[in-house]
Amino acid sequence: MMIWYWNNCGLDRLLKGADGGYTQGMIAKSIKRLISNTPQARKTAWIGFVASRYVAKGQRHSPSTILAILGIAIGVMALIVIIAVMNGFQLGFIESILEISSYHIRVESAPLDDAERTALETQLARVSGVSAVSPFREFHGILRGKQPGQQTAVIRGVAVDALERDAGLRNKLEMERGSFNLKDKRSIVLGVELGRRLGLRIGDEVTLLSVAGLFPEDAEVADSTFIVSGMFRSGFYDYDLSWGFVNLDAAKELGGPAISLGIKLKNRWQDSRILNLMNALPETKGLTLSSWRSYNRAFFSALRTEKLLMFVLVGLIFIVVGINIFQAQRRAVLERREEIGLFRALGAGENAVRLIFIWDGFIIGLAGAGSGLLLGLLIAANIAPLFTGLESIVNCFIGILNAAAGLLGGGSIDSFAIFSPTVFYLKEIPSRLIFSEVFLIFLFGFLSAPVAAWVASGRVSQTKPAEVLRYE
Numbered sequence: 276m277m278i279w280y281w282n283n284c285g286l287d288r289l290l291k292g293a294d295g296g297y298t299q300g301m302i303a304k305s306i307k308r309l310i311s312n313t314p315q316a317r318k319t320a321w322i323g324f325v326a327s328r329y330v331a332k333g334q335r336h337s338p339s340t341i342l343a344i345l346g347i348a349i350g351v352m353a354l355i356v357i358i359a360v361m362n363g364f365q366l367g368f369i370e371s372i373l374e375i376s377s378y379h380i381r382v383e384s385a386p387l388d389d390a391e392r393t394a395l396e397t398q399l400a401r402v403s404g405v406s407a408v409s410p411f412r413e414f415h416g417i418l419r420g421k422q423p424g425q426q427t428a429v430i431r432g433v434a435v436d437a438l439e440r441d442a443g444l445r446n447k448l449e450m451e452r453g454s455f456n457l458k459d460k461r462s463i464v465l466g467v468e469l470g471r472r473l474g475l476r477i478g479d480e481v482t483l484l485s486v487a488g489l490f491p492e493d494a495e496v497a498d499s500t501f502i503v504s505g506m507f508r509s510g511f512y513d514y515d516l517s518w519g520f521v522n523l524d525a526a527k528e529l530g531g532p533a534i535s536l537g538i539k540l541k542n543r544w545q546d547s548r549i550l551n552l553m554n555a556l557p558e559t560k561g562l563t564l565s566s567w568r569s570y571n572r573a574f575f576s577a578l579r580t581e582k583l584l585m586f587v588l589v590g591l592i593f594i595v596v597g598i599n600i601f602q603a604q605r606r607a608v609l610e611r612r613e614e615i616g617l618f619r620a621l622g623a624g625e626n627a628v629r630l631i632f633i634w635d636g637f638i639i640g641l642a643g644a645g646s647g648l649l650l651g652l653l654i655a656a657n658i659a660p661l662f663t664g665l666e667s668i669v670n671c672f673i674g675i676l677n678a679a680a681g682l683l684g685g686g687s688i689d690s691f692a693i694f695s696p697t698v699f700y701l702k703e704i705p706s707r708l709i710f711s712e713v714f715l716i717f718l719f720g721f722l723s724a725p726v727a728a729w730v731a732s733g734r735v736s737q738t739k740p741a742e743v744l745r746y747e
Contacts, residue, residue: 344646355647366705375444395559418469430519448509466507640722644721
């Protein structure tokens with residue numbers, strides 16, 4: 276807007292006298308006329324106009340603005356993709372633990388008869404926020420299959436309709452072979468890696484040896500033969516290698532601890548509130564209730580620390596970019612001393628001139644963080660096809676090298692895989708976006724530029740209009 280007044284209002288002519296020079300009286304008179312005739316909205320609108328011109332025309336002399344935008348964009352994109360993949364791995368492990376092993380709330384009960392247990396299940400299912408209540412009995416056993424050797428495993432006895440009751444368990448157990456059918460008391464469902472280790476197929480017999488008792492002198496040994504009715508894959512290697520499910524009545528015959536209740540919630544983050552409601556029920560007196568936060572506490576804390584450190588390490592990109600923006604804006608303040616002096620002489624305050632450079636930072640931050648956000652979301656949502664494409668390109672070059680090496684009598688190079696199945700226990704690259712984390716990354720990337728510009732523009736206060744314009 277200030278440039279518009281200069282070009283269209285004849286400000287240059289107003290400031291010149293008859294002899295073509297500037298006089299102090301004319302300058303004062305012209306500034307007074309400009310300020311008095313300008314509406315309040317126009318007094319501030321010129322700040323954004325000048326800032327956008329600085330950003331657009333500044334690339335003719337230095338690519339610092341483009342480099343700053345690229346730096347923020349790359350940082351935002353990289354952090355979004357890395358956190359999305361990390362969330363995919365971490366949440367996969369956490370959900371496997373919560374949905375299969377620990378439940379959201381567990382009720383460790385004293386020995387109850389069937390009528391008392393049924394009444395307790397009914398009362399707990401009525402609590403607001405509860406989605407499923409499932410009885411189970413868990414013990415350790417030793418399995419023997421066709422092949423020589425044996426394998427220890429965690430055996431959990433569940434109700435016949437366990438999958439119908441618990442949607443979370445049903446979603447996490449992918450049946451690769453057979454079905455989750457425990458209607459027959461002699462049926463057993465094993466993890467796919469456990470079945471492979473024992474050389475078992477659907478319909479094969481497996482011997483289960485269980486040892487119950489807290490002390491050696493009280494130990495009770497029982498063995499029984501089961502028929503493999505299904506094999507599941509949970510995505511968690513420990514469960515696929517060392518877990519099995521049997522009928523609840525069969526588990527009761529093999530001994531072990533009393534029947535416990537596993538409770539699933541509609542929102543697992545409300546476990547504290549629901550736990551207080553359950554503890555207030557008269558039916559739960561004398562029983563031990565605990566939430567999922569009590570299980571695998573060290574594991575969950577390690578995952579949280581890992582994510583925090585990843586935020587810090589990748590966030591260093593924003594610090595580097597912020598320093599770059601600070602240096603660029605500091606140089607811009609020095610290069611535009613004459614223009615700053617002119618703005619100050621025309622009545623612009625120190626804060627108004629400083630806002631020009633802060634607006635530069637806002638434009639850079641918005642352009643960089645916005646483009647990085649779009650690219651990051653696009654890549655994170657299509658991470659598996661992207662890695663597949665990269666592997667195909669690399670393997671294409673490897674194939675060419677192998678063909679050339681074959682003609683020359685040399686050796687061959689193995690195919691390339693970013694996440695090789697021989698090392699990583701997964702079928703595809705998981706990716707999970709969390710809105711709050713994505714917004715936080717965008718906010719950090721966006722604010723890094725205006726904060727750096729605000730610090731750099733502090734030199735505006737050192738610019739004296741009289742000294743700058745004296746020699747112009």
